[in-house]
Amino acid sequence: MHDSFECRLRWLVRLTLVGTLFTAVVMLVGAWTRLVDAGLGCPDWPGCYGKLLVPDSDLATLRHPDVPLDSFKAWVEMVHRYIATLLGLVVISVVALGWPLRHRRDYPWRQSLMLLVVILLQGAFGAFTVTLKLWPQVVTLHLLGGLSVLLLFFWLYLRLRLVVTPKPKNVSHCASSWWGVAACLLVLQLALGGWVSSNYAGIACQGFPTCNDQWLPAMDISEGFHLTQTVGPNYLHGQLHADARTAIQVMHRLGALLLGVVLVALWWRYRHWQSVASPLAIVVGLYALQAALGVANVVLWLPLWLALLHTAGAIALAAGFVWAWWRWRYQAAGVYSKTIDSPYNNVIAQ
Template sequence: MPGSFDRRLRWLVWLTLLGTVFTTVVMLVGAWTRLVDAGLGCPDWPGCYGKLLVPDSDLATLRHPDVPLEPFKAWVEMVHRYIASLLGILVMAVVALGWPLRHRRGYPWRLSLLLLAVIILQGAFGAFTVTLQLWPQVVTLHLLGGLSVLLLFFWLHLRLRRSVISQADEPRRGNLWWGVAACLLVTQLALGGWVSSNYAGIACQGFPTCNGQWLPAMDISEGFHLTQTVGPNYLHGQLHADARTAIQVVHRLGALLLGAALVALWWRYWHWQNVTRPLAIVVSLFTLQAILGITNVLLWLPLWLALLHTAGAIALTIGLVWAWWCWRYHEAGAYSANSLTTYNNVIAD
């Protein structure tokens, strides 16, 4: 029935917005877990020393005598797992609520199923992160998986929100400008994950030079060797100094390329009414993110600033996706003042 359809759609709009926000929280807690060296606070999965709650030292010793219990780190790791599980439940709620609408024209049912598949895969990466002892490849994929969940939630929210406003008008297709910016952003996010998983955040002292040199000693082949042995404990990293320096320098160069691409994108569309402001925000977010990265190096990676750098990466990613969405429907006028007023009225009903 139309009334039931509208109510269900409104619930889905709010749930996907909640999912976007909550995924951000989960990712920041995950970053905090890593920054306080709690990624292996529990040596097993999904429980902690075989329990759903962190046990006392005696029980932990019986279960894993080779891994002494550190209660703070164990609780940090378990809190991350608890809230990640809640995120999985939220995804299942979105899929269940959308089930009756799956045959409705325009309803993004396949996108919902993709979100469910990615969150399941993300759970598997979470398990492998522990069982493979912070293997950098898995840790980096786990980060990218979290960003994928975030963007799928956000894209689903935008799709549902647009169905509330209007179902008319065909979207624009992507072009080279957006494709280059997107590829560079994904590459830079992967490089950031690789820096973090190999503990190369302060491999370079100083900025803009690295260890007092414009071209420091680097071992690129070792720094980007993707077939590292599975088995060693990768807490605090296994790479030598020159390999970590190579990772840090490439990350800096990637930031330069991404910044240039985002400025070029803004310059290309500065005269588009619905796009210039979102792209200006994206360029501003990138500038702030670059400042945070530089400050992290100069201040030797303080915890709160490293968390802000992670939050900046999330904001920049969301910002570029939002700008692309506005560009896709630029001529449709879906985000004119009247359309937004209609949307707000429907949601408030």
């Protein structure tokens, strides 16, 4: 029986790693779908013009005469749905494999159930994205939901590795305002990035570091962040006027600057913690790369491949931050070697 449990755990480790990587693929395909304006390639859900496969133009016209079929965009949208469905099956497999282990004290059963709940909500947001015609609020939540799925998969992978290869079970639960502030700013910046994308504000500002040759351009912040926009219009290509989109882009830039300062400060604070300094250095490096990609997107007018790299950078930055926080959490508990030889050897981070 023990060998059976160990085998099951090892399969779960592999499956959660696959789930993490596959979620990244699904998110990138979703970004590609949005960037090629295929989000409404199929006007209904879950099928496409009432079919599980993209139909011919005659059948599509009979089903939705007001929405002409674009076969390329319809197939792009359906491929995204197909692979998202496969991701849901991976989540169900994780829950099913973990069912016999649910009573083990060291098994993260609640996180598995949380992953299942989030993937179901993500499916609902996918449906609302189509039925509400790319309403920016739903599109942004759909992006954050995808990141939540990825990070839950990644967290499960780290937890399960700890179960398979036992280490001291004491875990630091001490509060840390540094990590909390950084995490909040990262979530806010990811949400701002989704808001930029869903409102088509990626090139609202021409030039960098100025915006439209001005340090303080005309902005309509109240309209740009008006979260009770009317549900119903087709939001493909956006509905906001130029000053509102400029406000979104400028806030995204300021958020990126603030996040960078906090991440560098976080690295500086823990630079003598041997197992945390390296992950945080990687996070700072990923942030710098992501910032460079953002600037390049503006300067080069948002080419498709570069916009996809910017999405991939956001995914990598979020995962890197979670990994660094994981190392800090267990290092503070004495699981990892605590510090580099330094004057701070006896400091416990707060």
